[in-house]
Amino acid sequence: MKNFAVIGCGFWSHFQVAAWHELEGVKLVAVCDKDISKAKALATKFGNPTVYTQAEEMFRNEKLDFVDIISSVNTHCELVLLASKYKIDAICQKPMAENQADALKMLRAAKEASIRFFIHENFRWQAPLRELKNLLDTQIIGKAFKANLRFCCSFPVFDNQPILRELEQFIIADLGVHILDLVRFYFGEVNTLYAKTMRINPTIKGEDVANVFMEMESGLHCYAEMSYASILENERFPQTFVLVEAEKGSMYLGLDGEIRITTKNGTTVKTVTPMMYSWLDPAYAVAHSSAVDTNRNILQGLNGGNCETTAEDNIKTLNLVFASYESAKTGQVQRMKDYP
Ligand code: 89Y
Incomplete structure (x- = not known):
């Protein structure tokens, strides 16, 4: 049995902890939030683990096997450094860090402490997006040359x-990090990218529209579109629509998990829906449900097996976020080999 604690008891923690409860071999023993009412609310819902408001006190008092850090991004570096100090394996919510210097500091601390360090990156575990990857891997449409990933809604x-x-940096850091991780999941590493951003909603600090154009190392052209300002006929937060064009056909993941595969022989259709756990918020179904599969894969990593979303891998996704902001700021194409 692995004993774990949660730091950060806001909105997502309620679903991530529910997702942990779908798995065998883990036990929530402590929760921590600077806001004691949030910590108590989470504790009451999930078997009354010990409540803390100070992370260091929790690390000192508890016998933990791992910690799930679900707090906001500006706290991640400090908390991963603390987990490293107490030699506790850590999972950190996306985005891993606010800047590259912090991300590298976190990786270094985890390495020096010999702790395992994972990122809770869940979009690649969403059932329809995962199935699209499986279908692409069958090579039924052959080698892809062009793709579009779209997450636009209001x-x-x-x-x-x-x-x-x-957040001064909003949509690319918060949502784009998922979309750019999907780009890597499907098509490998990025060679160059160019990005533009806009703020449409005047009541927020950061950008709420972003478009990123990438040339992949394979030569594939990939366009990622993100918006929280688009009032559309068919909106489906938090679904990502993906179109892949390839030498022998195309695949389109559209509304509600419908995947359309087109070749010269015509179009076939299959629909993939998420597991509807009783605890999930239907407005977030595909995302909340994917937390179970994300946690399962991370647990495998915590037990010494393979995990896809290690911090070491995720820094490559994070570099795409930083490069996108740099491109939007300077108007320059970014070469990913300049982001070690
Ligand atoms: O926080 C974000 C996430 O992880 O997925 C969607 C979201 O809730 C809002 O952008």
């Missing part, structure tokens, strides 16, 4: 996550 994301209003 969902009032700030209602449940008010902190997002305050």
Whole structure:
């Protein structure tokens, strides 16, 4: 049995902890949040683990096997350094860090302490997005040369996550990190990228529209579109739509998990829906459900097996975030080999 603690008891923690409870071999023994009412609310819901408001006190008092850090991004570096100090394996919510210097500091600390360090990156574990990867791997449409990933809607994301209003860097850091991770998941590493951003919503600090154009190392052209300002006929937060064009056909993951595969022989259709756990918020179904598969894969990593979303891998995704902001700021194409 692995004993774990959660730091950060806001909106997502309720679903991530529920997702842990779907798995065997883990036990929540402590929760920590600077806001004691949030920590108590989470504890009451999940078997009354010990409540803390100070992370260091929790690390000192508890016998932990790992910690799941679900707090906001500006706390990640300090908390991963603390986990390293107490030699406790760590999982950190995306985005891993606010800047590259912090991300590298976190990686170094975890390495020096010989702790395992993972990122809770869940989009690649969403059932329809995962199935699309499986279908692409069958080579039924052959070698891909062009792709479009689209996450555009007007969902009032700030209602449940008010902190997002305050971020100077919003949509690429918070959502784009998922979309750019999908780009790597499907098509490998990026060679160059060019990005543009906009703020449409005047009540938030950061950008709420971003477009990133990438040339992959394979030569594939990939266009990622993100917006929380788009009022559309068919909006489906938090679904990502993906179109892949390849030498022998195309695949389109569209509304509600529908995957359309087109070749010269015509189009076949399959629909993939998420597991509808009783605890998930239907407005976030595909994302909340994927937390179970994300945690399962991380648990495998904690037990010494393979895990896809290690911090070491995730820094390559994070570099795409930093490069996108740099490109948007300078108007220059970024070469990813300049982001070690
Ligand atoms: O915080 C974000 C995430 O991880 O997925 C969608 C989201 O809730 C809002 O952008």
